[in-house]
Amino acid sequence: MSVTDYESVIGLEVHVELKTPQKLFCGCSTTFGAPPNTQVCPVCLAMPGSLPLLNQECVEFAVRAGLALHCDIAPSSRFDRKNYFYPDLPKAYQVTQNFSPICSGGYVDVATEDGMRRIRINRIHLEEDAGKLIHHEDHSLVDCNRCGVPLIEIVTEPDIRSGEEAVAFLRKLRAIVRYTDVSDGKMNEGSLRCDVNLSVRKKGETLLGKRVEMKNINSFNFVARAIESEFKRQVALIEDGEIIVQETRRFDEKTGLTSALRKKESAADYRYFPDPDLGEVLVDNEMIAKIQSSMPRLSDERKAMYKDAYDLSDYEAERLTADKDLSDFFEAAVKETAHPKTLVSLILTDLAPLFGEDETEAPLSPETLGALADLLGNDVINSNTGRKVLKVLLENDQDPAAYVEENHLAQINDPKVLQPIVDEAVRSNIRAVNDYLKGRTPAMRALMGYIMKKTQGRANPILAEDMLKAAVADADKKSS
Amino acid sequence: MTITDMTIQEMAAALRKGDLSSSEITRAFLQNIEQLEPSVGAYITVTEDDALAMAKTVDQRLKEGYDPGLLAGIPAALKDNIATAGVRTTNASRMLEHFVPAYDAYVVTLLRESGAVFLGKTNMDEFAMGDSSEASAFHATLNPYDTTRVPGGSSGGSAAAVAAGEAVYALGTDTGGSICQPAAYCGLVGMRPTYGLISRRGVTAYASSFDQTGPMTRTVRDNAAVLDAIAVRDPKDGMSSRFAPIPEGGYVGSIETTFGNPVIGYIEEFSNGLDPAVRDAIERALQFYSSEGARLVPLSFPHLQEALAAYYLLTSAEGYSAINRYDGIHYGYRSAEAETVDDIYIRSRSDALGLEVKSRVLLGSYLLSKENYEIYYEKATRIRTLVIQTFNTLFNACDAILAPVTIGPAPLFGAHGDESLNGQYSSDRFTVLAPLAGLPALAFPSGLTEEGLPLGLQLIGPRFSEGRLYMLAAAYEDAHDRLPRPRLFHEMRNGK
Numbered sequence: 001m002s003v004t005d006y007e008s009v010i011g012l013e014v015h016v017e018l019k020t021p022q023k024l025f026c027g028c029s030t031t032f033g034a035p036p037n038t039q040v041c042p043v044c045l046a047m048p049g050s051l052p053l054l055n056q057e058c059v060e061f062a063v064r065a066g067l068a069l070h071c072d073i074a075p076s077s078r079f080d081r082k083n084y085f086y087p088d089l090p091k092a093y094q095v096t097q098n099f100s101p102i103c104s105g106g107y108v109d110v111a112t113e114d115g116m117r118r119i120r121i122n123r124i125h126l127e128e129d130a131g132k133l134i135h136h137e138d139h140s141l142v143d144c145n146r147c148g149v150p151l152i153e154i155v156t157e158p159d160i161r162s163g164e165e166a167v168a169f170l171r172k173l174r175a176i177v178r179y180t181d182v183s184d185g186k187m188n189e190g191s192l193r194c195d196v197n198l199s200v201r202k203k204g205e206t207l208l209g210k211r212v213e214m215k216n217i218n219s220f221n222f223v224a225r226a227i228e229s230e231f232k233r234q235v236a237l238i239e240d241g242e243i244i245v246q247e248t249r250r251f252d253e254k255t256g257l258t259s260a261l262r263k264k265e266s267a268a269d270y271r272y273f274p275d276p277d278l279g280e281v282l283v284d285n286e287m288i289a290k291i292q293s294s295m296p297r298l299s300d301e302r303k304a305m306y307k308d309a310y311d312l313s314d315y316e317a318e319r320l321t322a323d324k325d326l327s328d329f330f331e332a333a334v335k336e337t338a339h340p341k342t343l344v345s346l347i348l349t350d351l352a353p354l355f356g357e358d359e360t361e362a363p364l365s366p367e368t369l370g371a372l373a374d375l376l377g378n379d380v381i382n383s384n385t386g387r388k389v390l391k392v393l394l395e396n397d398q399d400p401a402a403y404v405e406e407n408h409l410a411q412i413n414d415p416k417v418l419q420p421i422v423d424e425a426v427r428s429n430i431r432a433v434n435d436y437l438k439g440r441t442p443a444m445r446a447l448m449g450y451i452m453k454k455t456q457g458r459a460n461p462i463l464a465e466d467m468l469k470a471a472v473a474d475a476d477k478k479s480s
Numbered sequence: 481m482t483i484t485d486m487t488i489q490e491m492a493a494a495l496r497k498g499d500l501s502s503s504e505i506t507r508a509f510l511q512n513i514e515q516l517e518p519s520v521g522a523y524i525t526v527t528e529d530d531a532l533a534m535a536k537t538v539d540q541r542l543k544e545g546y547d548p549g550l551l552a553g554i555p556a557a558l559k560d561n562i563a564t565a566g567v568r569t570t571n572a573s574r575m576l577e578h579f580v581p582a583y584d585a586y587v588v589t590l591l592r593e594s595g596a597v598f599l600g601k602t603n604m605d606e607f608a609m610g611d612s613s614e615a616s617a618f619h620a621t622l623n624p625y626d627t628t629r630v631p632g633g634s635s636g637g638s639a640a641a642v643a644a645g646e647a648v649y650a651l652g653t654d655t656g657g658s659i660c661q662p663a664a665y666c667g668l669v670g671m672r673p674t675y676g677l678i679s680r681r682g683v684t685a686y687a688s689s690f691d692q693t694g695p696m697t698r699t700v701r702d703n704a705a706v707l708d709a710i711a712v713r714d715p716k717d718g719m720s721s722r723f724a725p726i727p728e729g730g731y732v733g734s735i736e737t738t739f740g741n742p743v744i745g746y747i748e749e750f751s752n753g754l755d756p757a758v759r760d761a762i763e764r765a766l767q768f769y770s771s772e773g774a775r776l777v778p779l780s781f782p783h784l785q786e787a788l789a790a791y792y793l794l795t796s797a798e799g800y801s802a803i804n805r806y807d808g809i810h811y812g813y814r815s816a817e818a819e820t821v822d823d824i825y826i827r828s829r830s831d832a833l834g835l836e837v838k839s840r841v842l843l844g845s846y847l848l849s850k851e852n853y854e855i856y857y858e859k860a861t862r863i864r865t866l867v868i869q870t871f872n873t874l875f876n877a878c879d880a881i882l883a884p885v886t887i888g889p890a891p892l893f894g895a896h897g898d899e900s901l902n903g904q905y906s907s908d909r910f911t912v913l914a915p916l917a918g919l920p921a922l923a924f925p926s927g928l929t930e931e932g933l934p935l936g937l938q939l940i941g942p943r944f945s946e947g948r949l950y951m952l953a954a955a956y957e958d959a960h961d962r963l964p965r966p967r968l969f970h971e972m973r974n975g976k
Contacts, residue, residue, distance in 0.1 A: 042583055046805045048571065049563045049585055049682040053716050081801050083848070085825055092804030142809070271848035273857055276689035276798055279718055 006238070008231045009199050009208055010160035011122075014173060016152050016183045017129065017191035018061045024128045024150040025052030025095065032189050036134070036143035044148040046090035052277050058150040059102070059281055062126045064291050065152055065182045066103030068298065069121050069173075073283050077102045079126075079275040084268050087142050088131035096127035096153075098272040102281060108176070110168045119169050120157040126281070127151050146190075152182075158197070158208065163224035163231075170194060170220055171322075178324040179298045187218050194223055200234040200244070209234070210244040214251050214258060226251035230258050302327055310340040319348055326355040329362045329369075336370020339377025346373055350390055364397045372400045380404065382411050384457050413460045415467060418451075421459070422467045425450045426475050437476055444468070483508040484645040485965065488702040491648065492550050495542060502542075502553025505648075506535035506597050509555045513599065513646045515972045521621045522631075522641035524560045524570055526600035531555060534597040541595065550705045550732070552595030557647035559638045560601040561608055562693065563682040564588055567598075571684050572616040573606045575806045575813045575832040585682025586717070587651060587693050587710045594709040599647050602637030606834045607803060608653055608686045610634050611661055611908055612891075615836040620893065623665060624966040625933055629890040632662030638696050639666035643934075645969050649697040649706050653683055655690045656791055657885075657911025660923035663696055664936025665890035667925045667963040669703045669953065670696045674943045675918030676721035679714030687798035688719075690915045699962070700924060700954040704731035707946060727947040734947030735954045742952065744769050745779040745878030750910060755888030761926040761935050762884055768956060769882070779874050779881065783866060784909070790863035791912040793847055793856050800844025803837060868917045871942075880952055881940040884910050885923045889933035914940045922949040924956065925963045934963060 023030055026043035042050040066073050077100045081093040106121035129149040134141045154173065160166050174185040174192060185192045194217050199209035212230060217223050229251070234244055249258040297305075299321040306317040321327045330347055337343050346369065354363050372393065376386045381404055389400055389409065404410055412418055425447050426433055435443035444465070451464050483505055486494070494500040510528055517523060538553035558564060561571045563581040565588075570576045584592065591598075605615035613621045613636025621636045623629040624644035631640040635652030639662035642650050652659040654672040663670025671694040678693045685691060695706035708730040714720040727734040746766060751759060770776055781787075808814040808828025815827030833841070847856040874881065887907060914921035923938045939949045 042581075045810060047563075047581065047583070047811070048561075048569065048576065048579070048684040048805075049581075049680075051681050051717050053718050083801055083804060085804065085807060087809045087821055090805060090810045092807055093801055144810075269850050271801075271845065271850075271853075273797060273801070273848055273853070276687070277685070277718060 003232065003235050005202055006200050006231070006235045007161055007203050008227060009158045009201060010162075010166055010227060011158040011197040012154075012156045012160065012166060012169065013195040013197070014154045014156075014170070015129075015193040015195075016065070016154060016177050016185065018058055018150040018152060019181060019183050020055060020057045020061055020150055022055050022057070023148040024055055024058050024126070025148055028148065030149045032191070034145055036141070037145060039145040040147065044090070045144055046092075052095065052275075054278060054281065055150070058126060059283065060287070060291055061150070061182050062102050062124065062152050063283055063288065064180050064295065065154075065177060066106065066124050067288070067292060067295065068176050068180045068182075069103070069106040069108060069124070069154070071103035071106030071121060071124060073288055074100060074102055074104065074281075075283055076100075077126075077281045077283075079278045079281070080272045081275045083271040086130065087140070088133050088144075088147070090131070090144060090147060094128060094130060095275055095278070097125035098270075099274070101125035102283070108169060108172050110165065110172050112165055112168050117159075117165060117168075119159045119165075122155045122157050124152050124154050127153060158199075163227035166196070166227055167220045167224050170223060175299055175322065175324060179296055181296055187220070190218065193218060196223060196226060196230075198227060198230050198234075200231060200238065210246045212244065212246065212258075213248045215248060215261070217251055222251060222253055225256050226258060229256055233258065299324075299327070306330075310334070310344065312341075312344060316344055316348060319352060320344065323355045325362065326352060329355075329366055332366035333370045333373070336367050337373040337377070339373045342377040343370065343373035346376070346386070346390070350387070364393050368393055368397055368400060375400055375404060379413060379460065380410055382457070382459075382461055384452075384461075385409050385411065388457075408456075409458060411460045412455055412458050413463060415463065418455075418459060418464055418467055421451055421454050422464065422471050424454070425468065426471045433472055433475060436472060447472075484512050486648075487699050488550055488554055488648060488697075488705050491554055492552070495553050496547075502535035502538040502597060503532065505553065506531050506555050506599075509599055509645070509647060512644070512969075512972070516624075516644050516646055516968065519622065519627055519968055520624055520640050520644045520646065521619050522602055522637045522644060522646050523557070523600045524572060524603050524616075524618055524637065525568055527567055527598060528600075530567070531597050531599050538595045538597065548593060548595040549709070550594075551591065551709050553597060554595075554648050555597045555599050556591065556706075557599050557602045557638055557641045557650040558588065559604055559635050559650065559652050561604060561653055561684040561686075562588060562601075562651055563684075564598065564601065567601065569601065569684075570618070571607050572604045572618060573806070573832065573834070573837070574617045575828075577617070577813065579812055581682070583682060585693075586679035586712075586714045588682065590710050590712055591651075596709075599641075602635070602641050602650060604637050605634035605658075606837050607684065607799075608634040608655060608658055609799060609840050610836050611657065613637060613662070614893070615834055617834055623890045624968060625667065625928075626890070626931070627968070629892055629933070630665070632665035632886075632890060634658040634662075635670075635696065636662045639663055639668055639670070642666070642668055642696050642698060643966060645965060649695055649702055651693055651706075651710075652696045653686075653691060653693045654915060655686050655795055656915045657908045659694045659696060660885050660911050660921050660936070660938050661908060663923040664885035664925075664938075665934065667928070667934030667936070668696050668698060668923070669700050669925070669957075670694065670923040670936075671703050671707055671946065671949075672914060672921045673707065673711065673946060674721075674724070674920045675915075676719050677711050677724050677920070677944065677946070679710075679712070679717045679720050681714055681717045685798075685802040687795035688802065689798060690795060692915075700950055700957050701732060701735060703922075704735055704950045707731045711946075721944075725944050731947055731950055735950050737947075737951060739879070739948065739951055741773045741775060742769070742880065742948075743775045743777055743878040744952075745777045745874060745881045747779050747781045747881060747883060749781055749784055750883055753887060754884060757929045758884045758886070758888055758935055761937060762882065765882060765926060765937050765956060768959065769952070772955060772959075777878050779877065781870060781874070781913070783863065783870070786863050787867045787916060788909055788912060790860040790867070791916050792843075793860040794864065794916075796840045796844040797847050797857055797860075798844070800841045800848065803833070803841050806833070808832075864916055867913065871913075871917045871919060875942045879941070880945065880949060883938050883940060885936040885938045886910065889929050889931070889935055910938070919943060920946050920949060922946070922953050924953040926956075927960070928963065932967075
């Protein structure tokens with residue numbers, strides 16, 4: 001048997017931090033990156049007598065996520081206490097939904113190499129985040145700013161079969177939570193975190209193997225690598241006739257290997273029970289209808305609209321909508337230009353790579369990019385100059401028209417201005433001219449290069465080439 | 481008349497007539513505290529300076545014509561599990577011996593707005609877990625009527641303070657009899673309000689689905705006056721009821737209404753194992769109500785034993801979860817010897833939590849474990865539902881239930897054994913049913929035994945029937961002599 005005879009069976013638990021301005025059970029701010037313990041109050045510090053008060057906005061966010069993921073929304077769900085001791089958990093219990101989650105069922109359709117795959121969602125529950133420990137050499141400090149920040153935990157069915165599929169699912173999920181404005185989905189800030197449950201079995205088998213859990217993996221790349229590494233480890237063990245132990249393992253980002261964290265057998269008993277401080281979470285049809293009607297446009301809807309309105313290819317529209325920020329940026333910029341197709345090509349070739357996994361800040365203002373597209377579309381500058389100007393704008397956002405004018409970068413479109421330069425090019429490059437006349441067309445590049453050099457790249461390339469061809473033909477006539 | 485023997489109504493009248501000032505009243509109570517505390521031990525913390533400053537403010541206000549109502553200038557005591565900003569709130573635990581909250585409990589805010597003068601924080605069983613106040617980490621509180629006996633608990637300090645004349649009224653908290661039982665042992669009126677009537681915010685949680693705060697006073701009218709001040713919806717307590725029907729004219733006003741011919745029920749199973757004096761008190765009270773035109777109906781309460789078991793299971797489970805936050809990490813006591821995180825937990829909690837608390841935490845932890853959750857916790861919640869349904873049925877047949885509070889007068893120190901889980905004969909079998917169903921219960925004194933020990937009775941009513949309970953208890957009170965102050969109160973006054 002070899003590795004190819006086995007397959008992974010993978011389920012994900014994805015924690016998504018909700019983007020509500022306030023925490024789940026108190027009025028404290030959820031802003032990321034504030035100085036330690038400045039966004040806390042008696043409630044999130046679990047002072048004696050403090051009581052949780054459910055922030056209804058968090059419920060709405062969870063419902064919105066549920067609807068976008070095609071889930072059933074429970075008309076009534078409730079909170080439970082998950083009891084355990086940890087220094088980042090001041091109450092010594094986490095308020096979560098163990099017995100009755102707010103959303104269940106649902107799915108995400110994911111495009112993979114093997115076509116569309118449907119990954120089913122088992123449930124989504126609403127819960128609070130814990131704080132953060134900051135470790136020093138001989139002591140640790142607790143930062144409670146994150147205590148009580150609202151999370152949804154999205155639990156998939158074990159429908160995923162590979163690291164690539166897992167990443168494709170996560171990308172799609174991230175796009176959905178961002179399109180719905182439920183979360184900013186930043187993995188580097190921990191607002192999207194992923195636990196992987198993985199077991200291995202021979203292809204064709206239907207039973208599940210012993211499950212290994214890998215917790216808190218914080219980038220797409222690491223998810224893929226952790227899955228690959230754990231799959232290989234388990235296959236090797238099975239091949240050696242050994243038994244897989246159900247356990248929690250940690251993925252080491254440096255070595256790319258997983259190592260045992262704790263055995264599931266001795267895992268904590270969380271002593272879940274309904275939280276007596278919190279009543280039922282009620283969601284009625286009116287609330288669902290309201291959320292449904294205010295649901296932001298998702299990627300598929302935008303894609304169709306772009307193709308239609310701007311005459312884009314399927315590929316272009318797909319790329320523009322893969323990331324919500326990119327799509328939002330496009331929508332803002334396209335209002336600023338009369339040349340949408342020029343804008344699209346600028347965005348896709350030069351800007352799309354800048355909208356990465358965690359980057360959400362647009363690298364320049366949509367107005368600026370729209371204006372640049374106009375300069376290009378109106379032949380004020382050529383594409384070479386366009387690229388150079390863009391580089392400058394990315395460094396220092398400013399009015400591109402003014403910059404072009406100040407630096408005399410406008411394209412030379414006047415044949416009278418170009419003619420002497422074209423003539424000079426022909427006169428000074430006899431060899432290239434002769435080569436060209438002998439049918440070596442690349443020689444034209446040398447001639448164009450001469451013109452561009454003489455005009456600091458400002459010559460209208462199409463016009464210049466036409467004129468050059470005419471001049472060369474003319475020279476040929478004269479010499480013959 | 482002795483200042484410290486006046487009712488709230490009498491003080492309020494004297495304050496407005498200018499016969500007395502709040503400062504004078506407050507000084508009189510501080511003097512009682514100074515003289516009686518060595519033999520009573522009602523307080524953990526006495527805030528003399530604060531009290532005098534508050535009294536001075538009220539005097540000034542009243543002079544300026546600003547009158548926040550009946551409670552203005554009246555000195556009160558607060559159980560030490562009720563948070564007071566800037567004043568340590570220990571919960572009678574080593575764990576929180578030096579804990580000073582930055583916030584007031586909502587009931588404290590409301591009392592401050594009413595012009596209350598706070599004398600200090602009263603002793604209790606640690607984290608309100610216990611029924612004799614012997615489980616305080618600091619000292620015992622003695623029953624003012626007989627200092628060889630317990631004042632009851634867990635609000636024993638509050639009860640003793642009011643009984644001894646060391647406060648006009650006190651707030652206690654109740655989970656399963658912690659207001660009514662000490663009220664009965666100390667000859668007071670104690671109200672455990674309907675769950676959801678009083679805000680729990682700022683009151684240390686023991687069992688969140690049971691806990692309620694309520695007044696402990698010498699008279700029914702005093703009690704109603706305090707409830708009027710604290711029965712205010714709290715939008716920040718998710719369990720604070722939006723639908724509490726507060727009577728027009730307040731609870732004080734509801735006392736003066738007439739009820740026609742009420743139907744008073746009594747539970748036959750309750751007469752088993754009663755002290756003859758209590759049985760006699762019940763019979764006399766029933767006769768009294770009958771002579772006043774009430775119809776009496778005998779009732780049966782099935783599954784009593786199961787209900788009592790459910791009470792212990794649920795409160796221990798909730799208590800376990802509520803107490804775990806005192807872990808030595810964020811605030812409160814931390815063992816100096818601890819080296820690792822686990823060490824901090826284990827040593828801090830071992831050192832600073834008392835036996836009673838530890839045993840309930842252990843029990844709760846056991847009950848909630850995966851193997852036991854269904855067998856115990858879930859079954860207990862079903863029994864709780866059954867109890868609620870049983871009460872609903874009983875209140876179809878009557879307006880209120882008259883019941884004993886305890887099987888007898890206050891026990892001697894040490895006579896009180898371990899909390900018995902053996903339902904039917906446990907000492908608090910009469911006081912856990914109302915909290916289990918979230919119902920109000922009003923304890924009021926029925927008189928003294930031959931040995932001079934107070935006995936109490938209680939009226940249990942449907943949800944939000946506090947006004948009706950006050951009216952019924954006031955009728956009894958009006959027809960009987962007021963309980964005399966304990967002997968030590970008079971001895972002190974005579975300078976002994």
